[in-house]
Amino acid sequence: xxxxxxxxxxxxxxxxxxxxxxxxxxxxxxxxxxxxxxxxxxxxxxxxxxxxxxxxxxxxxxxxxxxxxxxxxxxxxxxxxxxxxxxxxxxxxxxxxxxxxxxxxxxxxxxxxxxxxxxxxxxxxxxxxxxxxxxxxxxxxxxxxxxxxxxxxxxxxxxxxxxxxxxxxxxxxxxxxxxxxx
Amino acid sequence: xxxxxxxxxxxxxxxxxxxxxxxxxxxxxxxxxxxxxxxxxxxxxxxxxxxxxxxxxxxxxxxxxxxxxxxxxxxxxxxxxxxxxxxxxxxxxxxxxxxxxxxxxxxxxxxxxxxxxxxxxxxxxxxxxxxxxxxxxxxxxxxxxxxxxxxxxxxxxxxxxxxxxxxxxxxxxxxxxxxxxxxxxxxxxxxxxxxxxxxxxxxxxxxxxxxxxxxxxxxxxxxxxxxxxxxxxxxxxxxxxxxxxxxxxxxxxxxxxxxxxxxxxxxxxxxxxxxxxxxxxxxxxxxxxxxxxxxxxxxxxxxxxxxxxxxxxxxxxxxxxxxxxxxxxxxxxxxxxxxxxxxxxxxxxxxxxxxxxxxxxxxxxxxxxxxxxxxxxxxxxxxxxxxxxxxxxxxxxxxxxxxxxxxxxxxxxxxxxxxxxxxxxxxxxxxxxxxxxxxxxxxxxxxxxxxxxxxxxxxxxxxxxxxxxxxxxxxxxxxxxxxxxxxxxxxxxxxxxxxxxxxxxxxxxxxxxxxxxxxxxxxxxxxxxxxxxxxxxxxxxxxxxxxxxxxxxxxxxxxxxxxxxxxxxxxxxxxxxxxxxxxxxxxxxxxxxxxxxxxxxxxxxxxxxxxxxxxxxxxxxxxxxxxxxxxxxxxxxxxxxxxxxxxxxxxxxxxxxxxxxxxxxxxxxxxxxxxxxxxxxxxxxxxxxxxxxxxxxxxxxxxxxxxxxxxxxxxxxxxxxxxxxxxxxxxxxxx
Numbered sequence: 001x002x003x004x005x006x007x008x009x010x011x012x013x014x015x016x017x018x019x020x021x022x023x024x025x026x027x028x029x030x031x032x033x034x035x036x037x038x039x040x041x042x043x044x045x046x047x048x049x050x051x052x053x054x055x056x057x058x059x060x061x062x063x064x065x066x067x068x069x070x071x072x073x074x075x076x077x078x079x080x081x082x083x084x085x086x087x088x089x090x091x092x093x094x095x096x097x098x099x100x101x102x103x104x105x106x107x108x109x110x111x112x113x114x115x116x117x118x119x120x121x122x123x124x125x126x127x128x129x130x131x132x133x134x135x136x137x138x139x140x141x142x143x144x145x146x147x148x149x150x151x152x153x154x155x156x157x158x159x160x161x162x163x164x165x166x167x168x169x170x171x172x173x174x175x176x177x178x179x180x181x182x
Numbered sequence: 183x184x185x186x187x188x189x190x191x192x193x194x195x196x197x198x199x200x201x202x203x204x205x206x207x208x209x210x211x212x213x214x215x216x217x218x219x220x221x222x223x224x225x226x227x228x229x230x231x232x233x234x235x236x237x238x239x240x241x242x243x244x245x246x247x248x249x250x251x252x253x254x255x256x257x258x259x260x261x262x263x264x265x266x267x268x269x270x271x272x273x274x275x276x277x278x279x280x281x282x283x284x285x286x287x288x289x290x291x292x293x294x295x296x297x298x299x300x301x302x303x304x305x306x307x308x309x310x311x312x313x314x315x316x317x318x319x320x321x322x323x324x325x326x327x328x329x330x331x332x333x334x335x336x337x338x339x340x341x342x343x344x345x346x347x348x349x350x351x352x353x354x355x356x357x358x359x360x361x362x363x364x365x366x367x368x369x370x371x372x373x374x375x376x377x378x379x380x381x382x383x384x385x386x387x388x389x390x391x392x393x394x395x396x397x398x399x400x401x402x403x404x405x406x407x408x409x410x411x412x413x414x415x416x417x418x419x420x421x422x423x424x425x426x427x428x429x430x431x432x433x434x435x436x437x438x439x440x441x442x443x444x445x446x447x448x449x450x451x452x453x454x455x456x457x458x459x460x461x462x463x464x465x466x467x468x469x470x471x472x473x474x475x476x477x478x479x480x481x482x483x484x485x486x487x488x489x490x491x492x493x494x495x496x497x498x499x500x501x502x503x504x505x506x507x508x509x510x511x512x513x514x515x516x517x518x519x520x521x522x523x524x525x526x527x528x529x530x531x532x533x534x535x536x537x538x539x540x541x542x543x544x545x546x547x548x549x550x551x552x553x554x555x556x557x558x559x560x561x562x563x564x565x566x567x568x569x570x571x572x573x574x575x576x577x578x579x580x581x582x583x584x585x586x587x588x589x590x591x592x593x594x595x596x597x598x599x600x601x602x603x604x605x606x607x608x609x610x611x612x613x614x615x616x617x618x619x620x621x622x623x624x625x626x627x628x629x630x631x632x633x634x635x636x637x638x639x640x641x642x643x644x645x646x647x648x649x650x651x652x653x654x655x656x657x658x659x660x661x662x663x664x665x666x667x668x669x670x671x672x673x674x675x676x677x678x679x680x681x682x683x684x685x686x687x688x689x690x691x692x693x694x695x696x697x698x699x700x701x702x703x704x705x706x707x708x709x710x711x712x713x714x715x716x717x718x719x720x721x722x723x724x725x726x727x728x729x730x731x732x733x734x735x736x737x738x739x740x741x742x743x744x745x746x747x748x749x750x751x752x753x754x755x756x757x758x759x760x761x762x763x764x765x766x767x768x769x770x771x772x773x774x775x776x777x778x779x780x781x782x783x784x785x786x787x788x789x790x791x792x793x794x795x796x797x798x799x800x801x802x803x804x805x806x807x808x809x810x811x812x813x814x815x816x817x818x819x820x821x822x823x824x825x826x827x828x829x830x831x832x833x834x835x836x837x838x839x840x841x842x843x844x845x846x847x848x849x850x851x852x853x854x855x856x857x858x859x860x861x862x863x864x865x866x867x868x869x870x871x872x873x874x875x876x877x878x879x880x881x882x883x884x885x886x887x888x889x890x891x892x893x894x895x896x897x898x899x900x901x902x903x904x905x906x907x908x909x910x911x912x913x914x915x916x917x
Contacts, residue, residue, distance in 0.1 A: 005301040008259070012304035012356070015311065019355035043312050047356060054359065087263055100262035104316045111319060137320040144325065165585065171322040 014039065015047035022051025029055055034063045042097045046105055053112030061118040068109045068124055074098045076133065103135035110138065114145030122149060126157045129173065130164070140168035147176025155180055186350055190286040190342075191401050192236055192496070201500055202237050208478040209498065211798040215479065216491060217243075218797040219871075223804045224250055226872060229489040232284035233496070235291065244291035248298065251285055255305035267313055275314040276335035276395065277487035279342040282306050284489075286346055303347050307357050310343040315360050323367055327374040327418070331383055331391040334371055335485065338399050340364035345406055368399060372423060373416030378517040379429030380536055382547045384444030389451050393430040394484045394493070396423050397458035412462050427459045429518075431468060436510050436527040437557045438475045438826065438882075439848055442567035443534060445546045445600070448727035450482040450826075450848055454493035466499035467507055474509040474527070479794025479881035480826075481871070514630035522636055524662040529752065530557040531665055533657050535625025535638045540618045542583045544600035549617040551625050551640030552655035553605040554667065558752035561702035561849070564606055565684045565725045565732045569599035573723025575734070576604050578615035599724065602643070608655075608669055608746075609680040609736070610648055618646060634659060649674035651743075661913050664895070664906065668747040668917065680717075680736040681746055683708070684725075688844075689718060689733040696735055701844035703756040703821070703852045703887070709897050711747040711904060714739045728846050745917070749906060753892035756852065759819050760886040766792045766812045770805035771867070778834045781809040782865050793825055794881045795871050806872060811865045814855075819886030821854045822864070827880030831868040850882055 018036045021029040033055065036048025045067070052060040077099045087096055110128065113121040128134060128142035143161050146154040154176070161173035189195060202213050217238070220230035224246030231246035261267050267274045285302055288294070294302075318336035322328045344361025347354045375381055381392050400423040403411045415422045433440045433451065440451040453472050460468035472478065472494075484490045510527045514520025519534035531554060538549040556563045569576050578598035585593055598604060603614020610616070625640035637656040644650035652672040659665055669681060685698040685706075694716065695709040710716075717736040724732055739746055767786035769776065776784065790799040792810050814822070824831070829845035836859060845851035855862070871879035895908040902917040 005255075005297070005304075008255075008308060009300050009304045012308050012354070015308065016354050016356045019359050022359070023355060043308060046312060046316070050359065096263075101312070102268055104312060107320055108316060137317070140320050140322070144322075147325070167328075168320055168322055171326045171328055175322065175325040 011041050011043050014041070014044045018044060018047035018051040019054075022054035025055065030057070030059055033060070037063055037067050042101045042105065046101070046108055049105065049108045049112050053108070053115040056115050056117070058116055058118040061113060061116050061120055064109050064112055064116070065121060065124055068106065071105050071109070076135075077102055103137040106134065106138045107141035110141035110145045114148035117149065119149060119151055121145070122151055122153060125149070126154055129154075129157050129161045129169075136164070136166035136169050139164060139166070140172045143169060143172035143176050147172070147179040150180050152180055187290065189236055190283050190346060190350065191398070191405060192287060195236065197500065198237055198496065199239070201498065202495065208473070208476070211794070212478045212491065213495060215795050215798040216495065218801060219795070219804065220246055222797070225253065226804060228254070229280075229284070229487060229492055232287045233492045236287040237495070241291060241293055244288045244293045247284065247288040248291075248293050251281070251288075251302055252298065254281060255302050258305050258309040261309070262313070271313050271317040272332035272335040273486045275310070275317065275339040276391070276485040278306065278310055278314070279339035280398070280485070280487055280489055282310075282343050282346055286351065289351065303352060303354070306343050307347055307354055310339055311356055311360060314339045315363070318364065318367070323370050323374075327370050329371045329374040330381070331387045331395065333367070334392065334395045334399070337364050337367040337371060338395050338402070341368075341399070341406075342402055345402070349406075368403060368411075369416050372396070372421055372426070373418055375419060375421040375426060376517055376537070377415075377420040377425065378515045378536075379421055379425035379427070380515075380518045381426070382444075382537055384446055384546045384548075385433045385441040386446035386449065387546070388430050389433050389440045389455065390449075390482065390484050391486075393427060393452055393455040394490075396426050397455060397493070397497075399423070400427075400462065401458070424463070427455055427462075429515075430455045431459055432511065432513055432521065434471045434510065435532075435555070435557045435562070436475075436523070436530050437560050437562050437849070438477060439562065441532060441555055442565065442725060442727070443532070443555070444536070444548045444550070445568045446726070447567040448562065448725065448848065450477065450480045452482055452484045452490050453477070453480075454484060454490050454497065457494040457497035457499075460499045461497035466501055466503040469499060470503050470507075470509045473503070476793060476882045477826075479798060479879070512633040514627055514632075514636055516627040517624065519638065520627065520630055520636045522633060522657060522659040522665075524659060525633070526662075528559050529659060529662065529665070531555070531657050531659065533636050533638055533655065535627075535640050537622050537624040538618055538643070539600060540620070540622045542597060544597050544617050546600075547622070548600045548605065549602045549643065550605040551602070551607055551643040551653070552638050552669075553607050554657065555606075556665070556706070556750065558706060559702075559704045559754050561700040561704035562728065563686060563698055563700065563704070563706045563752070565686060565728060566605060567725040567727055569604070570723035570726045570730060573599070573721070575719075575721045576724055578603055581615045603682065604684075604724070606683050608644075608653065608671065609682050610644060610650075610677050612678065612680070613647070616643070616647060618643065620646065628654060629656075633662075648677065658915065660906070660915055663911075663913060664752065665750040666747060666904070666915055667750060668745050670745045671741070672743040674742070676740055676742040678738060678740050679746060680738045681714075681748065683735045683737075684721070684732045685735060687720065687729050687731045687733055689735065691716060691718060698733075699755070701729070701846055701852065702823075702849055703754065705753045705755055705892070707749075707751045707753070707894055708735070709749040709751070709895070710737050711749060711897070711899050712739060712745070714746075728849075729844070747917075749895070749897050749904070751895045751906070751908065755890060755892070756821055756823070756887035757890055758823075758885045759888040760815070761883060762812065762814060762822070762886055763793050763883045764791045766790060766810040768796050768802065769809040769811075770796070770803050770870075771807040771809055772803065772805035774807055776809060778837065778839070778865060778867070781867065782811065782834070782837065782863065784809075786811075792866075792880075792884050795879055804872075805870055807867060808870045809865065809867050811863055813861050814864050814886065815861055816855060816886075817860060819855060820889040821852050821887040823883075823885045823887055824851050824853065824866075825880040825882040825884055826850050828866070828868060831866050831880075833867075834865040836862045837865075852887065
């Protein structure tokens with residue numbers, strides 16, 4: 001984990017750049033944001049995802065799905081995996097970053113996919129909205145995105161999610177069903 | 183409209199400085215204490231230095247604040263490895279917002295370099311964006327209107343950090359995203375609260391999270407938008423920030439703790455809620471409970487931080503509270519309940535019928551139809567709240583549930599402590615786990631005579647499961663001396679009804695009546711007015727506060743319709759003989775290097791009152807422990823009442839160790855003194871406030887007490903009239 005003040009300032013400067021691009025509706029902002037998805041710092045990736053969600057537009061969807069596939073390859077850490085602040089010395093920087101960010105990148109990808117409004121994200125979101133291996137924050141975000149996409153093919157999965165043990169997921173799934181069913 | 187140079191939420195800084203510089207009495211002592219602690223050890227009291235700089239302009243405090251802020255920011259990245267910030271992120275969000283505000287109070291001081299400012303701003307933006315902005319967006323408020331303390335905390339944090347670094351101090355686009363996205367959350371967050379202002383999360387969350395969050399949000403939104411957010415009633419339910427803060431102000435009980443209403447309870451209330459109400463409404467009377475309870479020197483944890491005292495000082499009214507009038511209001515609200523309070527606050531009864539949970543979701547909104555909370559002469563008599571995990575007595579048979587948690591583990595737990603049988607209510611045919619099965623239910627107000635009587639109808643709770651036609655409870659405060667509680671029930675068929683009570687743990691029975699005696703020296707005699715059986719059993723582990731045990735008492739009758747009444751007669755077992763708050767010799771003991779013999783003779787650092795941290799009165803070192811000693815004139819003094827927070831103290835009378843039996847956290851212990859000398863030295867070793875958490879310390883007055891033997895009341899019932907006689911006085915009650 002970076003603790004050097006200069007590193008923090010540099011990362012936030014990049015995050016700011018992503019947010020600034022996100023505010024811009026011009027086509028030229030897409031390239032910068034997509035490049036941000038590949039930034040080595042996960043915080044910048046996160047800001048780029050949020051930027052793409054702000055910017056909207058279908059062109060971002062393949063890039064967001066690609067990042068989601070990459071994130072699926074990363075380890076998932078739950079509360080039972082707690083090791084406290086003293087992480088094992090042998091952990092790589094990649095493991096540390098995955099441990100620190102957990103659900104955050106995936107949930108923001110879901111929100112961005114919902115904003116972008118392209119049905120090509122449907123299958124990925126349907127899988128996520130009921131996946132009990134994922135953190136509930138991801139399931140809840142996937143439900144919201146499905147509500148935004150308003151595609152009836154999501155209804156069977158949303159009916160399952162509407163019975164989720166967790167409140168945010170349940171509430172968002174029921175809202176999404178109302179969006180689709182009218 | 184935005185003035186980058188004006189410290190955020192600070193109001194008129196000149197006025198603030200004049201107010202605190204000219205403060206007198208306890209307010210001045212408190213302000214002195216905060217300044218001394220901030221100067222002596224800023225890292226132990228990180229919430230204090232920025233405010234001290236704001237309110238004095240002195241750079242010494244800005245240097246302390248810089249030290250604290252740089253330490254905080256250096257620790258932020260690694261906080262992502264904490265489970266707290268991963269799975270309970272709202273608990274880390276709300277403090278971060280206040281820390282950012284405090285940074286704004288000191289940021290323009292020359293003690294900060296440009297690099298410092300860049301690092302601190304970047305750290306706050308990163309920390310809030312990755313943790314709390316993402317957390318906020320997961321919450322379903324904008325789609326479903328969901329509203330609770332967690333969402334409010336995250337939304338407030340995004341709003342404040344977004345505003346400070348995206349609008350006010352700088353133009354960070356990322357901060358701007360947080361600001362613009364969080365602004366629309368507040369109307370639904372407040373508007374979806376019940377119109378009464380009671381949040382359904384219970385008095386603890388109301389007082390220590392929702393209250394501070396609403397107060398700060400209101401102040402922040404009004405400063406950012408220039409609009410009135412205090413009085414506005416918001417759709418769909420019509421709640422306003424004022425209605426919420428006013429409801430929270432009613433959560434204070436005269437015993438100095440907040441109500442055990444729904445889950446949790448019985449802790450020191452936040453002073454900042456009252457101070458904000460006084461400041462924003464212009465009614466200085468709102469802060470009267472703080473002075474009446476001498477609770478200046480307590481700094482309870484609010485919103486997962488220790489800055490209650492700071493906001494209290496900031497919002498404290500400029501002028502004195504108007505003379506006269508009640509300290510603790512008598513009130514009623516159709517949606518939630520009401521309180522009967524004697525004019526002097528010595529007798530207090532709260533009757534509740536607020537919205538319950540449903541079936542297996544009774545967690546925080548308990549099933550408590552017409553349950554009562556009684557507090558007499560500053561001592562809680564009944565108990566309520568949550569149970570400890572070890573409490574098996576409230577594991578009702580039909581209340582087991584398997585539930586998965588945020589940690590991906592399934593657990594089996596019993597939610598009996600939230601159901602009817604865990605409350606001071608009417609139990610029918612022995613079903614303790616009763617709760618609404620179809621939808622949340624609430625009762626309603628039938629009649630209210632302020633300070634005299636209150637009637638609540640809770641028929642819906644019983645009609646769902648039984649042939650109940652009417653279930654009502656009327657509580658009366660008679661002649662500001664005692665209570666009569668009458669349940670009027672009408673069922674189509676006969677049932678076994680139990681008037682159930684949970685009392686503090688020392689209960690004795692004499693014939694049909696029972697007597698409860700509390701550790702604070704108060705007795706309540708309970709006399710049933712109707713033929714009934716009495717069943718008494720001790721309950722370990724309930725509530726999770728006070729003694730962590732209690733006694734369950736059932737007054738049982740078979741009946742279909744009629745009334746079922748009890749007289750509740752309180753007595754003081756001690757009266758004050760002398761105030762001994764002043765004149766204590768104080769010896770600091772940071773390393774616990776002194777024993778009692780050494781402390782009894784060591785030259786004192788100073789002589790001061792024992793009503794709170796010694797830094798209220800002088801420049802004494804910040805120490806882990808302190809010794810207080812004083813000669814006491816024992817004539818007429820059978821006992822001593824010590825300040826609150828002395829439950830962890832150790833005492834010696836003329837060198838002999840004394841026990842503190844039954845001392846309860848947050849209540850003033852009463853200690854019997856059994857010395858034979860006319861004048862004796864009392865020596866006390868007590869933990870001193872540390873790390874900004876001086877709720878862990880002590881506050882209030884000390885008094886010598888004289889034991890009294892009040893006569894038990896005689897009760898005669900003749901038809902619809904009862905006559906209660908004691909100590910030469912006769913009281914009549916007509917039903």
